[in-house]
Amino acid sequence: MPASFFDDVNHYFDAASRHTDVGPDVLNQIRACNAVYRLRFPVRQDDGEIVVIEGYRAEHSHHRLPTKGGIRYALDVSQTEVMALAALMTYKCAVVDVPFGGAKGGVCVDPRAESASFLERVTRRYTSELIRKRFIGPDVDVPAPDVGTSEREMGWIYDTYKVYGPDTLNALACVTGKATSVHGVAGRREATGLGAVIALEHFLAEAEDVTPLGLETGLAGKRIIVPGLGKVGLHAALAAIDRDAIIVGVSVSDGALYDEGGLDVEAVIRHRSETGSLRGFADARFLADPDGILEEPCDVLIPSALEHQIRADNARRLQAKVIVEAANGPVDPEADAILREAGIVVLPDIYANAGGVVVSYFEWIKNLSHVSFERMTRRYQQIANNRLLNVLTRLTGKTLPPEDAAVLLQAPNEIDFVRTALENTMAISYEKIREPWKKKSLPDLRTSAYRMAIESVANAYALDGIFP
C-alpha cells in the first residue's frame, strides 16, 4: 500500500524520535491518533434534493485539553488526511508552547461550487453532530478555519454551539478564527501568513546559516514565490512585501504568474476576482500549469495551500534555496531527503505555520476571560505614559514636539498585544529549534522541531503521572 499522509508524518516523527531518550511505549502513545469520529449526515440541497455528506473529526492527542485544529472543506478530504493534519497540530502546538492537543476536521464538500445557504446547512448539521458526541466544546475540542473555510463558517459553528451546546457561559470559546465582530481577536486572519514570514526572518538573520546558501542575511530584496495564493499565501506575500522582499511568482488552482521584476500582489488578486483567472494580468508571464511555478528562479518558496506539492518527481528541479512550509505537509519525505542532500533549507510546517494556532490561543483566552486584552490596561497605560512625559518635561525644561509626544503617549490596542505576543512566540520557538539543530548536529530543522515536540508531549504525560 502506498504511504499515506499520516505515514509521512510518522516517518518524520520516527526519524526525530531517535534523537530523544523517550521510551518506545511513550513514543507509541504519542504517535497514535487517539480518536476519529467518522460522520454521515443528510443535508437538503437548494433544489430540494437530500444528499448524504461525509465528514470527520480526528483528535490526535489528549495530553492537553482542549484539542485544537481547523476544519477543512474539500471534496478529497479523507480519514488519513485529517489524522495526519491532527498529528501535525499536536506537534505544532508543542513547538510553539500552546497548551492544546492536536485535532482536525474535514467535510467532503466543494465550497466553491456550493451556495452559501447549502454550506450553512452543512456547517450547522456537522456542528450539531459534533456536539452530540462531545467532539466540540471550549474544554474539549476547539475548531478553527482551514482550507475551504473562513470566519463565516466559524460564526455558524459558534451560533450552533450557543444554541445546542452544553456550555453556555464559555460558548464563545468553542471555536476560534471568528470575525472580530463575532468575538474573534484582531490579527487572527493574517496570523498564519505573517507567522511564516516571521519564521523566515529568523532564519535569514543568522549569517552562519544563510551565507552557505549563497544568500545575504535579511529579507529585503529576497525573491519569493508563493505557490497557493489563498488566505495564508496572500498574507504571507503582503507581510514579505512589507519587509521589502519581492514576490516574483504566485499560483492559484488554475494557473500561475511569474515576473522577475516583482508582482503587485493586491493587483493580482483584484484581476482574479474581476476576471475569474490570473490569465491576462499585464507584464507577467502566465503559466497554465500552476505546479510549474515551483521550478521558476527564486530565493525562497513559501508553499501555502495544500500538502504534497513538492515530491520526488519535482524536488530536483527547484531553484529555491529556502522553503517555508506555510501549508501543512507541502514537502513529502522523499522530497525532503532530496532537498536536504541538495543543501536546500526547509522551515518545517510545525514551526513555520504555527502563527495561526498561536493567535487562536489568544482568541480562546480572550473568549474564556470575557474581557478584551486592552480593557484592563489601556487607560492605565495612557496615564503612566503621561506621567513619564510630565516628569521628562519638568526635569529637562523642554517640551517634546507634538509628534514625539504622541508616540510616547500611545497605549496598546488588541492588535498590538496580539502582534507582539505572536512575534515573541515565534522568536522563542525558533531559538529552541535552532540551537539543538546546530549544537547537536541534527540533520535539519524539521528533525529538531519534531524532537522538541516529542519531548514536550512526553513531559506532559510524565507530569500527569502517566508514563512517569
Ligand code: GLU
Ligand atoms: N488550520 C490552522 C492550522 O493548520 C489553524 C488551527 C487553529 O487555529 O486551531 O494550523
